[in-house]
Amino acid sequence: MAADSTIHCDIVSAEGEIFSGPAKMVFVPAAQGEIGIAPRHAPLLTLIKSGEVRVQTPDGQEQFFFVGGGALEVQPKKVTVLADTAIRAKDMDEAAALEAKQRAEEILKGNIDKIEQAEALAELARAVAQIKMIQKLRKIRV
Amino acid sequence: MPGTKEIRTKIASVKSTQKITKAMEMVAASKMRRAQDRMRLSRPYAEKIRVVIGHLNKANPDYRHPFLVAREPKSIGIIVVSSDRGLCGALNTNVFKSTLMLMREWQGKGANVNLCLLGNKAAGFFRRLGVPILASVGGLGDRPHVKDLLGSVKVMLDAYRDGTIDRLFIVNAQFVNTMTQKPVVTQLLPVETIDAGELQEHWDYIYEPNAAEILDAVFMRYIESQVYRSAVESVACEMSARMVAMKAASDNAGKLIGDLQLVYNKARQAAITKELAEIVGGAAAV
Numbered sequence: 001m002a003a004d005s006t007i008h009c010d011i012v013s014a015e016g017e018i019f020s021g022p023a024k025m026v027f028v029p030a031a032q033g034e035i036g037i038a039p040r041h042a043p044l045l046t047l048i049k050s051g052e053v054r055v056q057t058p059d060g061q062e063q064f065f066f067v068g069g070g071a072l073e074v075q076p077k078k079v080t081v082l083a084d085t086a087i088r089a090k091d092m093d094e095a096a097a098l099e100a101k102q103r104a105e106e107i108l109k110g111n112i113d114k115i116e117q118a119e120a121l122a123e124l125a126r127a128v129a130q131i132k133m134i135q136k137l138r139k140i141r142v
Numbered sequence: 143m144p145g146t147k148e149i150r151t152k153i154a155s156v157k158s159t160q161k162i163t164k165a166m167e168m169v170a171a172s173k174m175r176r177a178q179d180r181m182r183l184s185r186p187y188a189e190k191i192r193v194v195i196g197h198l199n200k201a202n203p204d205y206r207h208p209f210l211v212a213r214e215p216k217s218i219g220i221i222v223v224s225s226d227r228g229l230c231g232a233l234n235t236n237v238f239k240s241t242l243m244l245m246r247e248w249q250g251k252g253a254n255v256n257l258c259l260l261g262n263k264a265a266g267f268f269r270r271l272g273v274p275i276l277a278s279v280g281g282l283g284d285r286p287h288v289k290d291l292l293g294s295v296k297v298m299l300d301a302y303r304d305g306t307i308d309r310l311f312i313v314n315a316q317f318v319n320t321m322t323q324k325p326v327v328t329q330l331l332p333v334e335t336i337d338a339g340e341l342q343e344h345w346d347y348i349y350e351p352n353a354a355e356i357l358d359a360v361f362m363r364y365i366e367s368q369v370y371r372s373a374v375e376s377v378a379c380e381m382s383a384r385m386v387a388m389k390a391a392s393d394n395a396g397k398l399i400g401d402l403q404l405v406y407n408k409a410r411q412a413a414i415t416k417e418l419a420e421i422v423g424g425a426a427a428v
């Protein structure tokens with residue numbers, strides 16, 4: 001009976017395993033609305049939106065997990081949630097891609113030294129300010 | 143006593159260098175352990191996604207995703223994974239060397255090479271080569287996050303989709319053990335056939351909204367997870383390489399201090415002997 005009334009649920013993300021264990025029921029925010037998966041569900045493959053995954057454990061408790069989206073695979077005895085660690089939106093991905101391209105261009109132009117130079121200059125300015133402050137304090141003491 | 147003072151300051155300076163290298167060694171050792179843990183944690187996701195893709199392939203053998211179709215390689219893309227900082231032995235050099243070998247091999251076949259660089263060291267090295275760089279990301283730190291890598295991976299996947307590149311490789315250091323890391327080249331695209339392992343019965347999924355879209359999303363995540371794993375593995379390699387390099391540096395500093403101490407003692411002894419001789423000589427003269 002036990003094997004039939006529960007379904008094995010795995011929630012994994014690229015940066016680690018989030019949950020693994022038996023469940024009575026799993027609720028997932030699928031791309032076309034929230035779905036509940038009971039044991040012996042038909043095989044299903046769908047994308048999920050960012051939201052809450054609820055897992056009902058056999059002892060009647062509920063566990064909540066936040067996922068930023070991802071994919072869901074259902075087999076009669078197994079549910080696998082492939083969760084994204086990052087919340088992704090199309091434009092956000094686009095922006096990240098643009099940034100990576102820009103950096104590549106800067107490298108080709110040889111501007112990377114300039115970036116490092118700017119950082120070093122900022123560091124220098126901080127150090128100078130600190131020295132000035134120390135000198136001031138010394139003068140007061142004398 | 144001329145000479146002895148200089149030797150003393152030299153010993154002091156080597157000692158302080160040794161302190162630094164020892165500290166770096168210990169920091170690298172603890173970071174390595176954490177990096178290895180992260181490497182292990184990324185494994186379940188990659189395995190699960192592999193299984194899903196395997197099932198998908200078996201469920202609809204007639205549908206070929208663009209990522210599975212091998213094209214005539216006119217142009218290739220290489221993702222180079224390097225560290226952000228140096229002082230880690232020959233780690234980056236080895237990765238760059240095998241990248242160069244791969245580049246030469248494909249250029250010999252008349253293919254263009256496009257690069258995607260992860261880590262500051264790769265950016266510094268490959269910009270001199272005059273090879274087109276499509277994307278780059280640096281400053282990943284000791285804990286690379288998936289979201290930091292997404293942008294560069296997307297650029298490469300888009301390039302593959304629109305035909306700018308026909309093949310995508312990734313070169314990174316592989317963690318063999320603490321003492322050895324070796325550069326490996328892996329082909330990411332087209333995806334080489336994935337075996338689903340044991341599959342009890344034949345079935346097809348219900349797809350929501352449709353098969354192609356899901357397949358696309360799953361494949362993208364598969365590639366991303368591979369790149370992420372490489373980045374994490376590269377960090378583990380960097381830390382262990384740094385640990386070994388710093389241990390060697392500390393040992394060398396210890397040896398140097400020993401030698402200098404010997405020289406110092408001799409110089410001091412010579413000075414004392416000389417002084418004694420002078421006193422004795424002076425006394426005899428009186």
